[in-house]
Amino acid sequence: MNKMITWLQLTGAVIVVYLIWERFRQWRLAGNLPGPSTVPFFGNALLFLGCDVQDFVDRVTQLQKRYSNICRLWLGHQLIVCVAGSKTLEIIFKSNDNLNKSVHYEFYNDFLKGVFVAKDEKWRGLRKIVNSVFHNNNVENQLNVFNNCFLVLSEVLEKRSGGETFNIDPYIHRCLLDIVCKIFASSRIDIQRKDGVTYSEDVRLATQLTNHRFAKIWLHSDFIFNHTAAGKLKKATINKILDFGMDVINERREILNEIASSTSEDVNPNSKTFLGQMMDYAEARNFTDRELSMSISDVLIAGSDTTAGAISYMIMMLAMHEDIQEKVYGEIQDIFGDSKRPVELQDMNRMQLLERVIKEVLRHCPPPHIARRVDNNIKLENTTIPAGSTLYIMLYKLHRDPQYWSHPDSFYPDHFLPENIERRPKYTFLPFVSGLRACPGQKFSLMMMKIMMVTILRKYRITTNVQPSEVDLSLVFMLEISNGYNVQLTLR
Ligand code: HEM
Numbered sequence: 287m288n289k290m291i292t293w294l295q296l297t298g299a300v301i302v303v304y305l306i307w308e309r310f311r312q313w314r315l316a317g318n319l320p321g322p323s324t325v326p327f328f329g330n331a332l333l334f335l336g337c338d339v340q341d342f343v344d345r346v347t348q349l350q351k352r353y354s355n356i357c358r359l360w361l362g363h364q365l366i367v368c369v370a371g372s373k374t375l376e377i378i379f380k381s382n383d384n385l386n387k388s389v390h391y392e393f394y395n396d397f398l399k400g401v402f403v404a405k406d407e408k409w410r411g412l413r414k415i416v417n418s419v420f421h422n423n424n425v426e427n428q429l430n431v432f433n434n435c436f437l438v439l440s441e442v443l444e445k446r447s448g449g450e451t452f453n454i455d456p457y458i459h460r461c462l463l464d465i466v467c468k469i470f471a472s473s474r475i476d477i478q479r480k481d482g483v484t485y486s487e488d489v490r491l492a493t494q495l496t497n498h499r500f501a502k503i504w505l506h507s508d509f510i511f512n513h514t515a516a517g518k519l520k521k522a523t524i525n526k527i528l529d530f531g532m533d534v535i536n537e538r539r540e541i542l543n544e545i546a547s548s549t550s551e552d553v554n555p556n557s558k559t560f561l562g563q564m565m566d567y568a569e570a571r572n573f574t575d576r577e578l579s580m581s582i583s584d585v586l587i588a589g590s591d592t593t594a595g596a597i598s599y600m601i602m603m604l605a606m607h608e609d610i611q612e613k614v615y616g617e618i619q620d621i622f623g624d625s626k627r628p629v630e631l632q633d634m635n636r637m638q639l640l641e642r643v644i645k646e647v648l649r650h651c652p653p654p655h656i657a658r659r660v661d662n663n664i665k666l667e668n669t670t671i672p673a674g675s676t677l678y679i680m681l682y683k684l685h686r687d688p689q690y691w692s693h694p695d696s697f698y699p700d701h702f703l704p705e706n707i708e709r710r711p712k713y714t715f716l717p718f719v720s721g722l723r724a725c726p727g728q729k730f731s732l733m734m735m736k737i738m739m740v741t742i743l744r745k746y747r748i749t750t751n752v753q754p755s756e757v758d759l760s761l762v763f764m765l766e767i768s769n770g771y772n773v774q775l776t777l778r
Pocket residue numbers: 387401402403413416584585588589590592593596648652653656657717718719722723724725726727728730731
């Protein structure tokens with residue numbers, strides 16, 4: 287017995303010495319990183335007292351201006367290293383290390399439990415599924431779905447055209463959700479014409495309520511947060527989000543039953559959509575339908591919300607910059623003339639100006655930051671980011687850095703003229719980030735954006751009363767215009 291106690295004491299002592307050594311190592315390496323001076327216990331936390339997540343991003347951006355492109359912050363015992371320089375990002379994204387998301391993403395775990403937040407081996411398995419879905423997707427089939435869904439949108443918008451101002455954003459979100467459900471889950475639900483689909487609004491609310499926790503340390507405890515009004519509202523909202531996922535799953539099961547009892551040779555029971563593969567994954571792990579719903583919501587949300595946000599922003603930019611809109615319309619006319627034919631794959635490369643407009647939109651409103659857990663030291667040119675810290679990658683700051691962009695705060699698609707791209711260092715434009723954990727939906731989303739804009743601009747002229755100086759951006763997943771996407775549509 288005594289021997290066992292001695293062993294336990296010894297093991298405990300070794301663990302404590304190891305933890306102190308680790309912490310000392312982190313402090314020593316962090317000491318070489320530039321950042322504001324700290325006070326005992328709090329570190330730099332007092333600089334962020336009372337901040338919501340938006341203020342937090344603003345303050346970090348200000349600090350980073352002062353401390354160049356690397357800035358060290360201690361929030362209590364947590365070390366955060368903010369980075370936004372192209373050379374540093376090149377080192378980070380070229381490495382196969384440090385792919386796990388930071389601990390902050392765990393606040394999303396009550397409605398996102400798929401590839402977006404997964405770690406280590408679980409992530410590798412899920413990412414394989416997602417990659418295979420993108421790899422095997424039939425592009426012609428995708429184009430048909432895009433063209434059909436955008437035609438429905440165009441019809442739905444007809445009721446709102448004729449000069450009346452309205453917020454176009456909910457229509458765009460619903461259309462994108464329609465596409466994602468059709469392509470990734472073979473859904474037949476007519477989301478755009480169905481009443482009461484509030485998925486995107488629910489996702490926005492759940493995200494805002496999650497973001498609300500980040501900068502308020504006392505809300506980091508699930509127990510405390512779940513007892514607040516925000517926590518209760520989040521729970522109810524998440525139930526709606528997951529119910530939607532379960533409807534899609536049940537619909538798929540019915541379709542599979544139909545296929546099983548069908549004698550038609552047209553249907554191919556072996557063709558596996560993303561949902562089909564996730565159903566197998568869930569079955570092998572005895573998931574409940576709610577758990578399966580949580581595991582597919584990453585793709586439903588990442589696939590629809592991000593692209594919809596970018597499209598709504600592009601619509602506003604083109605409405606505010608009518609000269610650019612007319613030039614894009616001219617390009618579309620050159621390709622399609624007055625024909626109403628659907629957009630085909632070979633049209634894509636001909637939309638050069640539209641592509642520059644899309645890139646400029648993504649420069650303006652990327653996901654403003656992402657955060658990774660540093661599992662292994664990151665050696666930079668003159669310094670080291672220590673293991674155990676959180677890497678906070680400031681895409682917004684990178685995309686507005688006057689070092690790289692001649693018109694950082696203006697809407698200036700010429701930033702993406704070939705000669706200007708040539709002049710910029712690599713790793714200065716990263717809306718989809720880069721490396722092994724980059725967005726798998728990049729090509730898919732660029733294609734959707736092009737076809738969507740062609741469908742709208744062929745039919746409508748877009749105008750707005752909002753001035754560029756009135757645009758106020760706020761953080762949800764991406765940056766959004768907080769005062770709405772208020773436009774008028776006039777038939778051409
Ligand atoms: C404008 C459109 C989009 C933008 C700007 C965007 C951006 C991003 C970014 C920055 C990440 C990395 C996030 C992080 O590391 O924290 C990401 C991840 C992801 N995106 Fe996208 N995305 C877009 C569209 C799409 C689409 C259309 C899909 C799918 C249909 C998609 C699916 C995903 C998935 C599944 C991940 C997680 C990947 C992983 O963790 O391995 N995204 N996206």
